Amino acid sequence: MKDKAITELTIRRPDDWHLHLRDGAMLQAVLPETARHFARAIVMPNLVPPVVTAEQARGYRNRIMAALPAGMTFDPLMTLYLTEDTDPDDVAAAFADGTARAVKLYPAGATTNSASGVADFDKVRPVLAKMAEIGMPLCVHGEVTDHNIDIFDREAVFIDKVLKPIRKKNQDLKIVMEHVTTQDAVDYVRDNTKNLAATITTHHLIINRNHILAGGIKPHFYCLPVAKRETHRVALVQAAVSGDKRFFLGTDSAPHTDPAKLQECGCAGIFTAPNTMSCLAEVFEAAGALTKLEAFTSLNGPRFYGLPENTETITLTKGDPVAYPSHIVTDDGPVTVFDPGFPLHWNVSV
Ligand SMILES: NC(=O)N[C@@H](CC(=O)O)C(=O)O
Ligand SMILES: [Zn+2]
Numbered sequence: 001m002k003d004k005a006i007t008e009l010t011i012r013r014p015d016d017w018h019l020h021l022r023d024g025a026m027l028q029a030v031l032p033e034t035a036r037h038f039a040r041a042i043v044m045p046n047l048v049p050p051v052v053t054a055e056q057a058r059g060y061r062n063r064i065m066a067a068l069p070a071g072m073t074f075d076p077l078m079t080l081y082l083t084e085d086t087d088p089d090d091v092a093a094a095f096a097d098g099t100a101r102a103v104k105l106y107p108a109g110a111t112t113n114s115a116s117g118v119a120d121f122d123k124v125r126p127v128l129a130k131m132a133e134i135g136m137p138l139c140v141h142g143e144v145t146d147h148n149i150d151i152f153d154r155e156a157v158f159i160d161k162v163l164k165p166i167r168k169k170n171q172d173l174k175i176v177m178e179h180v181t182t183q184d185a186v187d188y189v190r191d192n193t194k195n196l197a198a199t200i201t202t203h204h205l206i207i208n209r210n211h212i213l214a215g216g217i218k219p220h221f222y223c224l225p226v227a228k229r230e231t232h233r234v235a236l237v238q239a240a241v242s243g244d245k246r247f248f249l250g251t252d253s254a255p256h257t258d259p260a261k262l263q264e265c266g267c268a269g270i271f272t273a274p275n276t277m278s279c280l281a282e283v284f285e286a287a288g289a290l291t292k293l294e295a296f297t298s299l300n301g302p303r304f305y306g307l308p309e310n311t312e313t314i315t316l317t318k319g320d321p322v323a324y325p326s327h328i329v330t331d332d333g334p335v336t337v338f339d340p341g342f343p344l345h346w347n348v349s350v
């Protein structure tokens, strides 16, 4: 069936394999926006202070479950923030009892709240070796932090300088390159058949760097890794709609209040949780690939993480443009919702 002829699509309930839920008032406000559509999410540990130990992950998970509105179901899949002092045994115990599903590597200084990340990769070698042994995935923010490297090149350089050596030394380690933004990353994942996958965000399928910089600076499109030129966006779309099992959705929905984004040194992060599924349906429809949406949002992720597919479904129905708020209200302040720049015709019902 031609995509234009498809006006209704029922897929397994999706999961988000890279999500920021924050804590406190922000958590309270943003959690329902994800739980409305998504069954599970890999929850990022970059709180202040970060979620480093199994005990901290259990505490954070409890706070998430306490913030979940009655009547909603959601299973937060916790991650541990890798530091140079992380204890391999604590990580292994957390994986064994299901407390944590992955470990997150932030190169020190690469992104929001990454100061406790890794500077000396030799120091984390025992943890990585243990993870390889037990089959625990490592989620990677793949950008070098060297100030001499152009910000638009930091992902490609990371692949050569950091990722390739790590993978060479730890061939059994399962790695997810998070929020890939370049043709280079797509090619690297495609060239490697074992233990490597990548998440792609909603916004990187829609915006390129012109959206941020041309015709006035748009802080609400600023995130890390920063969106690249159009050829890279096209490569990401091709990967996402291909059905290739190594690519799956990680929205990287990353809420910051408007005052935090709209200042001299504004925060990186785009809040896409409320309208992500409608945005993705537009992207997949435009690519003539609506029938591949389910693989990207609901099948490839659980397969890589060794988890069962969800059994519930959601239905996307095409019609008049769907309404979504320009921002959500939180007790910390307003948070602007991602504006894709075109109307969204796909309504989601659960
Ligand atoms: N993506 C972002 O621009 N920001 C994320 C951090 C991250 O995922 O790198 C955040 O925590 O705000
Ligand atoms: Zn990141």
Ligand SMILES: [Zn+2]
Residues within 6 Å of the ligand: 018, 019, 020, 044, 252, 254
């Ligand atoms: Zn993120």
